[in-house]
Each structure stands twice: as structure tokens, then as C-alpha cells.
Amino acid sequence: MTDVLIVGGGPVGLMTALGLAQQGVSVRLLEAEDGVVYSPRAISYAWTILPGLELLGVLDDLIAAGHPIDDRCWRIFKTGETIVYNHDAVRNITDRPYNLTLGQDVLAKVVLQHIQRYPNVTIDWSTKFIGLTQTTDKVVIRAEKAGTPVEYDARWVVGADGGRSAVRKAIGLTMDGFTWPQRFVVTNIYYDFEKYGWSSGYLVDPVYGAVVYKITLDGLWRFTFAEQTTQPLETVGNRIRSFIKATLPGDQHYELVLHTAYNMHQRSAATYRVGRVVLAGDAAHITNPTSGFGLMGGLYDSFVLSEALASVVDGRTGDQVLDRYSEQRLKIYHEVTSPISSESLRLVFNSTDEARLERDLSVLRARKHDPEAMRKFLSAPAGLETPSLISGQTLVQRVKEKRL
Ligand SMILES: Cc1cc2nc3c(=O)[nH]c(=O)nc-3n(C[C@H](O)[C@H](O)[C@H](O)COP(=O)(O)OP(=O)(O)OC[C@H]3O[C@@H](n4cnc5c(N)ncnc54)[C@H](O)[C@@H]3O)c2cc1C
Numbered sequence: 001m002t003d004v005l006i007v008g009g010g011p012v013g014l015m016t017a018l019g020l021a022q023q024g025v026s027v028r029l030l031e032a033e034d035g036v037v038y039s040p041r042a043i044s045y046a047w048t049i050l051p052g053l054e055l056l057g058v059l060d061d062l063i064a065a066g067h068p069i070d071d072r073c074w075r076i077f078k079t080g081e082t083i084v085y086n087h088d089a090v091r092n093i094t095d096r097p098y099n100l101t102l103g104q105d106v107l108a109k110v111v112l113q114h115i116q117r118y119p120n121v122t123i124d125w126s127t128k129f130i131g132l133t134q135t136t137d138k139v140v141i142r143a144e145k146a147g148t149p150v151e152y153d154a155r156w157v158v159g160a161d162g163g164r165s166a167v168r169k170a171i172g173l174t175m176d177g178f179t180w181p182q183r184f185v186v187t188n189i190y191y192d193f194e195k196y197g198w199s200s201g202y203l204v205d206p207v208y209g210a211v212v213y214k215i216t217l218d219g220l221w222r223f224t225f226a227e228q229t230t231q232p233l234e235t236v237g238n239r240i241r242s243f244i245k246a247t248l249p250g251d252q253h254y255e256l257v258l259h260t261a262y263n264m265h266q267r268s269a270a271t272y273r274v275g276r277v278v279l280a281g282d283a284a285h286i287t288n289p290t291s292g293f294g295l296m297g298g299l300y301d302s303f304v305l306s307e308a309l310a311s312v313v314d315g316r317t318g319d320q321v322l323d324r325y326s327e328q329r330l331k332i333y334h335e336v337t338s339p340i341s342s343e344s345l346r347l348v349f350n351s352t353d354e355a356r357l358e359r360d361l362s363v364l365r366a367r368k369h370d371p372e373a374m375r376k377f378l379s380a381p382a383g384l385e386t387p388s389l390i391s392g393q394t395l396v397q398r399v400k401e402k403r404l
Contacts, residue, residue, distance in 0.1 A: 002028040002122075003313045005141055005154035007129040007167050009036065011104050012281030012298035013160030014111040018056055019306025021118035025313050028152060029121065030143055032128040032161075036112060040186050040260055042104035042295035043215055043222060044069070044200075046381035047087065049296055050096050051395040052303045055402065061110045066102025067217050073201030074364055077208045077247070083364045084199060089374035101200075103215065104295055129161060132170050134275045156309060157277045160298075163265070165283035171274040177267030177338075180288060182226040182349065184264055187240055188257040190219050196249035202290075202348045204357075208247050209349035211290060220257065226349045229263060236261060264288040264345075266338045272301075272326040280305055285333040290344035297337045297384050301329055303395065304386045311390050321389050328386045336383040 004020055006013045009031030017027050045053075053059040074083045087097035115121050127145040134140075141152045159167025168175070193199075193212065203210040211224040225243050227236075240259055245252060268285040272278055281298030308325055311317035351357040367373045387394045393401075 001138060002026050002152065002154040004028075004156045004158060004309060005030065005139070005152055006158045006160055007141075008159070008161035008165075008281075008283065009033070009108070009112075009123065009125070010160060010162055010281065011042070011108045011111065011295055012283075012302050013158070014108050014115060015056070015299055016158055016160060016280060016302040016306050017121055017123075018058070018111055018115050018118075019302060020310055020313075021115060021121045022056065023306070023310035023314075024120065025310050027121045028154065029123045030127040030129055030141075030152075031123065031125050034126045036105055036108045038103075038105045040103075040188055040222070040258060041262075041289070042107075042292065043101055043213055044292040045100045045102075045107075045296055045299075046292070046378075047090065047094055047096055047098055047100075048379065048382040048385070049299060050094075050100060051399040052299060052385075054399055055303070055395060056114075058111055058114055061113070062100060062102060062107060065106050065110055066100050068096075068098035069101050069200050069214065070098050071199040071201070072099075073199045074361075075198065075201065075203050075212075076361070077203050077205035081361075082197070083361070083368070084201075085368065085374070085378070087378060089371045090378050093375075099292075101213070101215065129166050129170075132157060132167070132277065134277065139276045155276065155313065158305070158309070159277060159279045159283045160281050160302075161283050163282040163286045165279065167277065168269055168279055168283050171277050173269040173271065173274065173279075175265070175267035175286065176270060177265060179229075179267075180264040180345070181229055182264065183229045184224050184226055184262045184289070185236055185240060185243075185259065186222065186224045186262065187244075187259040188215065189221055189223050189244070189254045190257065191221055191223075191248065191254040192219060193221055193249070198249060203247060204348050204351060206350060206352045208243070209351075210243075210247060211348065226264075233261060266342060268330065268333050268338075272329055273322045278305060278309070278322055278325065284329065285337065287333075287337050287341040288345050289341070290348055291341045291381075293337050293341050293381065293384060296381060297333065300332075300384045300386065304329075304389055308389045317390060324389050325386075328389070332384055332386060336380075340380060340383075 006029040213222045280301040
């Protein structure tokens, strides 16, 4: 019988599989699609998460596949004012003071290459999870492999099958919270923003707010704006053209490579564990991506979960540690991930109150002259981390030990 069956071969499922594999756990991963899915979603990972990727041995390959971004800019659409931050305030506490940029599909492919070195992991592509039944000592999982029903036995199941998680539904959980009245319209475009002094960051405006981010060094950028969900999706192409026309800083020659739209949510399951089934990543909690905290939250889940679950599997730790996983990850979602992401969305896309916007901008401006406040601000994503549930160590402490 497999020790752990993971449903979902997205970045969180694959990262969890790698973490478990490295600790000798037998893993089976089911993925509905026939390979890693391309999805124009996550591209940016804060410097605070890089120690977790180093511990798993994937960081060098991820850095080689992506590129670092030092600057983040808030550009005020109405006035043209720009406030640009860099990572100077954390240069003395990390040797990697930058955000790593790479598409989440590229990240997933790098992790997959590492997984393939471990004979204790089996990946079933084109295999869709359908349902499960739990008993006291195992879980029976029903799936469909290329249309044919199949069944697997496992000691434990990790649901990493994304926001519409069938695993979460199978264990009777709903996603509690709310859906924003705005959707994100995501475009990938070739345009020379840098020629006009733009760097990755935000365009702040209640109408023309956007997340603007350089995806690749050959000049592909992510230009994401928000619109009311009451607008018909069929005509989004026209609105993209007018939005780009109104916001591009210089000449109007751009190449639109793709576009898609996402509804945005602040939602979480009420628990991330039911018996022998645990949830991670978007299957457990989902946030609007203005701060780039969605996948980062999921990766932090996977770091702490793979260590705890491996310890349960080999009998070193009682399974109560999985309740602590659930409690602590829930607390972080509600106290850090969701409030910070919601505040970012409000500032970038919903700053209708001029006086409040001016106060927000004063804080952004003042921080540039206050290294301690800047260090705190740049370190906010570290608040997404749960230290090891086995040793109590943080990722930074574990990396230091590993490097000795
Ligand atoms: C526009 C946008 C921008 C974003 N930018 C960022 C960012 O910069 N930084 C960041 O940290 N986050 C960002 N996010 C969030 C990030 O994309 C998600 O948090 C991330 O994809 C979650 O990963 P996951 O592995 O949990 O789920 P997914 O990536 O959704 O993967 C789930 C996998 O499960 C598979 N699956 C689903 N159902 C089944 C089934 N029944 N059986 C088998 N397999 C199944 C799917 O095919 C998929 O491969 C962004 C999101 C959006 C929408």
C-alpha cells in the first residue's frame, strides 16, 4: 500500500511529493491532465521563501530557469508619481535579496525533474480523482485513468487539487469566505515598459489599476487589470484593447500573446484535516493574487506538511501533528495571507477615497527613508511560514545547519 497518495500535480502537489520522497516515503501522485499544466498565474516568489526551496535542493535550478527582480514600483496613474522599492534593507540578512520570477509551470517542471530521481514516487498522469472512503487504517481512492475506473489504497491522502478541489468536497468541506465583485483580466504582452522607466509592480488607480510584471528577460510582461464581474466575458477582448490604449506609457505597438480571466476569492476550508486526508495549497485556501501570496502560501504548506507527514508515516510522531498543521496554517491564512492580500488589492484597484490614498502613499514614501520599517515590510511574506512542527526550527535555521 502507498504511504501517501497526493491528488493534483500542480506546484503544491509536486513540491509535497518531492519533500516526502526525500524522506523515504512511498508516494503516488494522481494528476488529471497528461503533464504539467500551463497556467498564466503565479510568477513571483519573495526572497523569504528561497530557503525552503534551497532545503529541497531545487533552488539553483529554479534560479537558472527564472530571473531575479530587485525593484517593486507603485506608479500612481493620475499623477505619474512613482515610488520604487528595492531589497537594500535586507541585504545584510540574506544572500538572495530579490524576488525570484518564473512561471508556476516552469517551477513545477523543475520540481518534476527532481522527483524523477526518486524510485519511491509514482505519477499517474491523465488520472482523475473521483472519490474516497476512509477507514481507521487506510483510505480507498477511486479515480478514472484515461476513462477507466481504478482504485488505490493509501495510508494518507493529500488533496492538492486546486481551488475546485474534489478531495475537499469528498471530505465534506466547503470554501468559506467571499468572492470579489471584480475579476482579474490577465494578459501576457510584449512591450518595452523599461524604455519608459517602468519596473515590475503596480499601477494604482480605481479604474486603471493593474499589476505589471516582467515575466521573461526577452521582454514578455504580465499586465493584469480588474473589472466588474457583471461585464460580459465574451467582450473582454475589446476592453483589453481600450485598457491597454489608456495605460501604456508610450508608443502603442505591443504584441498580445494571450489573455484569460479569473474570479478572485478570499476563501478557506474550515479545517485542513479530516481523518487521514489533509489539504494543501489552493485546495485548502485561496486568495486574490495582488501580493503574490497564493502559491507562496501553498509552498509554505508543503514544506511543513511533507516533514510532518513523513514523521507520522515512519512512526516518529503521532498523527496529532496533522491537527497542528491544520490549526497553524488556518491561522496564518486568516491573520496574514488574506488580510495583507486584501489590503494590496484595495490600494491598487479600489483606492476611491482620495484622503485615504494620500495617507497610504505617505506611508509608502516614508518607508523609503526608514530602513527598519522597510526591512519589516520586505519581510512580511515570512509571516506565511510555519516553523517545523517537529523541531520548531525555521527554514532559515535549517538552511544554516545544512550549510555548515
Ligand atoms: C492571475 C493570478 C496570478 C497569480 N500570481 C501569483 C504569484 O505571483 N505568486 C503566488 O505565490 N501565487 C500567485 N497566484 C496563485 C497561484 O496561481 C495558486 O495559488 C497556485 O496555482 C496553487 O497551486 P496548487 O498546486 O495548490 O493548485 P493548482 O495550481 O490549481 O494545481 C492543481 C492541480 O490539480 C489537478 N487536478 C484538479 N482536479 C483534479 C482531480 N479531480 N484529479 C486529479 N488532478 C486534479 C489540476 O489539473 C492541477 O494540475 C496567482 C493566481 C492568479 C489567478
